[in-house]
Amino acid sequence: MSELITVGAAEALDVQQVHDLYRSYVNRSQVSLMTSFGFGRELVDHAEGAYLHLRDGRKVLDFTGGVGVLNHGHNHPRILAARRRFGENKRMEVHKTYFSPYLAALGHNLAQLLPGDLSMSFFPNSGAEAVEGAVKLAYKYHRGKRNTILRSDISFHGKLLGSGSLTGSAQNTFAFPGIPGVQVFTYGDLASVEALVAAHKGDIYALLIEPFSASTIRWCTEEFLRGVREICTRENIVLVFDEIYTGWGKTGSLFYFMRYPGLVPDVVTTSKSFGGGKSSISAFVAREPVFRKAYDNLNDSLVQSTSTTYYGFGEECATAIEAINVVVEDDYPARARDLERVLKPGLERIAKAHPDSVSSVAGAGALWGVFLDGGPRLLDLVAKLVPGGIAKDPQFRTKFITTSVINALYTDHDIFTYYTLNGKNPLVVAPPLIATPAEAERFVDALDATLSQGLAKLVRRFVTQKVGSLW
Numbered sequence: 001m002s003e004l005i006t007v008g009a010a011e012a013l014d015v016q017q018v019h020d021l022y023r024s025y026v027n028r029s030q031v032s033l034m035t036s037f038g039f040g041r042e043l044v045d046h047a048e049g050a051y052l053h054l055r056d057g058r059k060v061l062d063f064t065g066g067v068g069v070l071n072h073g074h075n076h077p078r079i080l081a082a083r084r085r086f087g088e089n090k091r092m093e094v095h096k097t098y099f100s101p102y103l104a105a106l107g108h109n110l111a112q113l114l115p116g117d118l119s120m121s122f123f124p125n126s127g128a129e130a131v132e133g134a135v136k137l138a139y140k141y142h143r144g145k146r147n148t149i150l151r152s153d154i155s156f157h158g159k160l161l162g163s164g165s166l167t168g169s170a171q172n173t174f175a176f177p178g179i180p181g182v183q184v185f186t187y188g189d190l191a192s193v194e195a196l197v198a199a200h201k202g203d204i205y206a207l208l209i210e211p212f213s214a215s216t217i218r219w220c221t222e223e224f225l226r227g228v229r230e231i232c233t234r235e236n237i238v239l240v241f242d243e244i245y246t247g248w249g250k251t252g253s254l255f256y257f258m259r260y261p262g263l264v265p266d267v268v269t270t271s272k273s274f275g276g277g278k279s280s281i282s283a284f285v286a287r288e289p290v291f292r293k294a295y296d297n298l299n300d301s302l303v304q305s306t307s308t309t310y311y312g313f314g315e316e317c318a319t320a321i322e323a324i325n326v327v328v329e330d331d332y333p334a335r336a337r338d339l340e341r342v343l344k345p346g347l348e349r350i351a352k353a354h355p356d357s358v359s360s361v362a363g364a365g366a367l368w369g370v371f372l373d374g375g376p377r378l379l380d381l382v383a384k385l386v387p388g389g390i391a392k393d394p395q396f397r398t399k400f401i402t403t404s405v406i407n408a409l410y411t412d413h414d415i416f417t418y419y420t421l422n423g424k425n426p427l428v429v430a431p432p433l434i435a436t437p438a439e440a441e442r443f444v445d446a447l448d449a450t451l452s453q454g455l456a457k458l459v460r461r462f463v464t465q466k467v468g469s470l471w
């Protein structure tokens with residue numbers, strides 16, 4: 001056995017040593033893939049607010065929003081203080097047999113902030129666990145007598161076996177086993193929901209939908225959302241809104257569905273920024289009568305809580321309490337709308353100025369997608385430069401073009417973005433909600449300057465710079 005690495009020694013590892021350890025102990029192909037990008041070849045020293053500070057002193061503007069986790073930015077001072085207080089007072093983290101004041105307060109706060117009688121909460125760790133908890137609740141609500149569940153064709157609900165089988169994303173490239181009875185409707189198409197309801201009359205226990213799909217940057221109309229609410233009420237189907245990504249102000253309202261007064265699902269799921277960028281915590285919140293019918297008796301009182309050891313831990317709940325207080329006090333939905341006032345016209349201007357590169361832009365609040373498309377000549381160029389890649393993945397060319405733009409934004413402008421692996425693979429513009437309108441303007445100018453170079457040049461440059469060998 002070689003000597004164990006201490007935390008201090010881990011912090012002193014250089015990037016080459018970290019790559020080597022990943023190759024030996026984590027995933028060799030991940031190193032090949034991620035070193036294609038500038039950020040895979042560097043290490044972050046520390047992160048604060050909207051910025052990453054790299055080991056070499058570079059300061060990078062983080063417009064990924066941590067893929068939904070970082071509405072508060074990195075290491076928000078109030079979140080850090082809440083966690084420090086918890087540790088310094090040696091609060092109790094683990095036991096469930098003593099009641100937790102933190103868990104109690106967090107449940108209370110969610111009930112105050114969510115509409116209607118959405119008031120009964122459970123707090124596991126990840127989004128996938130929250131989704132699966134919601135599905136179990138719906139199944140139990142119907143006492144196991146219904147066996148069909150509906151999800152949309154573009155859904156993303158997680159990657160565990162259960163949530164993965166409810167996910168329609170192109171990321172699902174291997175057929176793992178999943179939960180039975182899944183039927184698929186077309187996102188936003190009420191007629192396709194009605195057709196499934198008729199075909200599976202009386203057998204559907206739940207309908208799962210993302211009101212705003214962050215992985216494709218598409219969203220449901222008010223008419224569709226109110227329509228599924230009506231159908232689910234009529235058929236006694238448990239309606240689950242998955243707002244794991246879009247909660248806590250991201251799209252300009254506290255949750256996306258809350259822009260429509262009176263619209264209340266039976267269960268809503270949340271995670272990501274719920275933990276303030278520090279705590280791995282999620283929740284499903286159910287309407288009281290739905291929760292009561294499923295679990296409110298002595299026999300079942302621990303059925304849900306035994307789903308995972310790590311539910312409702314003290315510091316995780318304390319962090320979430322502080323995170324949602326910050327969201328409310330600093331009016332994060334309004335901050336997202338302030339960012340939208342720069343991003344919407346800015347990105348629309350870019351789409352107009354670069355019609356050969358940008359097919360469309362779409363979004364709401366601080367969550368936007370730039371859909372890149374270089375036309376047939378550029379696609380031929382990608383095919384010539386990376387002949388192996390095309391056959392494996394029909395979206396490869398779009399991904400490659402988008403990756404080239406992300407790489408140029410990073411290298412030339414010190415701005416970090418990402419693209420989604422679902423839908424048409426848009427470049428995602430998702431600043432943290434502590435970012436300023438001036439930073440959003442900086443992003444718009446940088447994207448404009450990048451696209452002015454022309455996609456062909458950006459693609460060629462990315463191929464030349466790339467050090468990985470997967471493609």
Ligand SMILES: Cc1ncc(COP(=O)(O)O)c(C=O)c1O
Pocket residue numbers: 125126127128129131156157158159210214242243244245271
């Ligand atoms: C809408 C939605 N649902 C579920 C999940 C799964 O969450 P997790 O990755 O924490 O399991 C995600 C994650 O991106 C998501 O965006």
